[in-house]
Every structure is written in C-alpha cells, then in structure tokens.
Amino acid sequence: MRKYFMFDELGTNYRREFIGGLTTFLSMAYILVVNPLVLSLSSVEDFPDAMRMDKGAVFVATALSAAIGSLFMGIIAKYPIALAPGMGLNAFFAFTVVLTMGIPWQNALTGVMFSGLMFIILTLSGIREKIINAIPEELKYAVSAGIGLFITFIGCRNAGIIVNHDSTLVTLGDFSNGNTLLAIFGLFVTVILMVRKVNAAVFIGMVITAVVGMFASLIDTPRQIVGEIPSIAPTFGASIEAIVRHPEQIFTLDMLAVALTFLFVDFFDTAGTLVAVANQAGLLKNNQLPRAGRALFADALATVSGSILGTSTVTSYIESSAGVAAGARSGFAAVVTAALFLLSLFFYPLLSVITEPVTAPALIIVGVLMVSSLNKIDWGRFEISVPAFLTLTAMPLSNSIANGIAAGFIFYPITMILAGRRKEIHPIMYGMAVIFLLYFIFLR
Secondary structure, three states: OOOOOOOOHHOOHHHHHHHHHHHHHHHHHHHHHHHHHHHOOOOOOOHHHHOOOHHHHHHHHHHHHHHHHHHHHHHHHOOOOEEEEOHHHHHHHHHHHHHOOOOOOHHHHHHHHHHHHHHHHHHHHHHHHHHHHHOOOOHHHHHHHHHHHHHHHHHHHHHHOEEEOOOOEEOOOOOOOOOHHHOOOHHHHHHHHHHOOOHHHHHHHHHHHHHHHOOOOOOOOOOOOOOOOOOOOOOOOHHHHHHOOOOOHOOOHHHHHHHHHHHHHHHHHHHHHHHHHHOOOOOEOOOOOOOHHHHHHHHHHHHHHHHHHHHOEEEOOOHHHHHHHOOOOOOOHHHHEEEEEEEHHHHHHHHHOOOOOHHHHHHHHHHHHHHHHHHHOOOOHHHHHHHHHHHHHHHHOOOOHHHHHHHHHHHHHHHHHHOHHHHHHHHHHHHHHHHHHHHHHHHH
C-alpha cells in the first residue's frame, strides 16, 4: 500500500495521511447536516411536504456519495482530495430547479445524472479540458464569487438576519429573536476560529452553536447519539425511475438547461479545486497536473453515483486544503476521509440538534471563502468587469445561479467585440452565448 500511494516519493507516512484525512473530514462534515436541509427545502415553510426530499434518505445519500467519491479520487487519481455534494450546486438544485422552475426533485436528480454522464464523455474524449480552457478566467472567478453571494444570502435568510419586506423586498430581521441571536453568535464564534486558523473551524463553530442552543432551550436535546441508519429507499434510484415513468418530462429544453448548468458549474468548481490543492501539496509538475484525466474521471463517476443514491452534484472540496495543510500528500488521506463518512452514517440522531440557526453561519462563511476570488478579476478593464459583475450580481438578485451564468456568458463576447478584442474570444464562447440566449428566450 505504501508503494501504491507513493509514500516514499511524496515524503509521507500513515500517520500524516490519517491526520490529514481526519482534518479534511472535520472541515467538510458540515455537508452532512447542510445538504439534507437544503435539498429538503426545510427553510421554505409553504412548500408541500409531499414534494420534499426525505431528509433521512438525503443524509444517507450524502454520506455514501461522499465516501464513494473520495474513494474514487484516492484510489484512481491518488490525490488527497475529498468529494461530497457541492455547496452552491445543492442550492441551485433546491431553490432554482425545484422551487423556482417547478421541476420535481426526481427529475432534477435525472438532470444531475445526465450532467455526470456528459462529464464522463467529455473527460474521456479530452473535450472537457478544452472547454475549461476556453472560458475566461475572469468569468470562472465571477461564477465562484456569485455562488458565494447566493449562499450567503440563503444563510442570512435562514438565520432570520434578512427577511421579506413588502416595500423594499428585503430588510433586516428581528434581532431580539432567540434563533436569530443564536445564528449571530455562531457566526461570531466561527469567524474567531477562522481568523485564528483553527482546523475544522466551520464544523467546530456548528458544534459550539448547537450546544449553546441546547443550553438556551432553543434546540431540543437529542435522546440518543448513535442510532439506526435511515432508509435510503425514498431517493435511491429515483433518477432512473423518472426516465422510465415520465420520459416526456425528462427530454425537454428545461432539463437540457438544468443538466448543462450543473455541468458548467461543476466544471469551474472541480478544475479550480484540483489545481489549488495539488499546488498546495506540491504535486504540480511543470505547471501540469499529473493524472488530471483520472481525477476528472473520478469526479464524474462520483456525480453519477450520487444522483442514483439521491443527492445533487458531487464535486471536489476545497476544504481538502485543510488536510493538505495537516500533512496529507497522497490518495490514502482521501481513503481515510471516505471511511469516516461511512462511519458517520450511525450518527443520524445528532441531526436533530443541527437546525437552521446552526447551519446559517457555515453557509455565510463558505460564501466569504468563495467571494475571495474577486481579487483575481481585472476590474479596470470594462469589457471584463461588465460580464463579471452581471454574473456576480444576477445570482443573488434573481435567486438563480443559472441566470447569473447566462448573463455573464451572453455579455462577454459582446463587450469584447465592442472593445476590439474579437481575436481573444474562443469560438466555444460564442456557442455558449447562443445557448444561454436561447435559455432566456424560451425558458424564463
């Protein structure tokens, strides 16, 4: 095993890899709590219960898909990178595809599966790298930051920090409300931990907030810690069943737009994470990513597996950088993380203490981390700043990630042509602009 994971070549050992894998798990364990809440649309009071995803089933699907994806990445690509259902993509799944577009969650899972299958085809053919390279870096950064703002808005809304207002659409909430104060407390605690560079700061912040909430009688104390694993039956195979039962609802322009959006967003997220973590671990060689095809293939397989189990797009997690900082260098660390996700299946009863005020700080902090990419955009070039700004702002303002991506990709070739920089536009960007223009004309 030491030889397979190249311990000697990478200058690592079992202890460093185990600690790295554990650190990565603790840094991203919040997804076990947040993903079931997001996909079940728990924050939407008037949404019919019969149309919600089963929270217990999503929890199991989240843990299993994270374990499978991390195992794929560790064994196939040999990278210390863990995978799980992606933040932002789950918000798009729940709030845009299901809530706004009215697509049943079963059909939405089929869209995720289609995006994963396209992912596999593009990866095996080598087209994926060409598409990624064709998209300007500034738009990639804007997409990431826009999703960050969108996630932060959801977190503030769930915490009661931001509420509806008839005249101004949104306004500050009631800061005398106990749950809102608990969320603000959790945010302060998490910020302090992040500033002090504490590993697993987000996870620890959630734990402290939950404990304080129980002492303040704002959260019910769980009756048990270890319990029976919930049934995955409500979501397992729903993506395939939807094709068999309702093919007329699957093969539509709406579903094509959904699948392509999942595909595009996962493009940016995975490519950026792979390069960033590999560079941090000193794995880049001549500015190239060794075994890049294997890593992308592992990511695509994880997405397909996750859609069958019953969760939104599975993607590489930037929190893996915490594990690398703790010493992880090989795929064995990802295998350790996978094992810990499997172990977490037995702790479902603890979910009862993880309420929206507890998860809201995590959403806000993840948004802060994603918005940090804004400093890489050249705001002094108007032809770049316009599409980047539209991408960034359209997501939270229109409550749709797809709308933000579409706005930026449509305006990019227009502003570049007007600036006399037609030769710098990759032909693929023209095709994307046309696709998203059709999306606005026929699907909005």
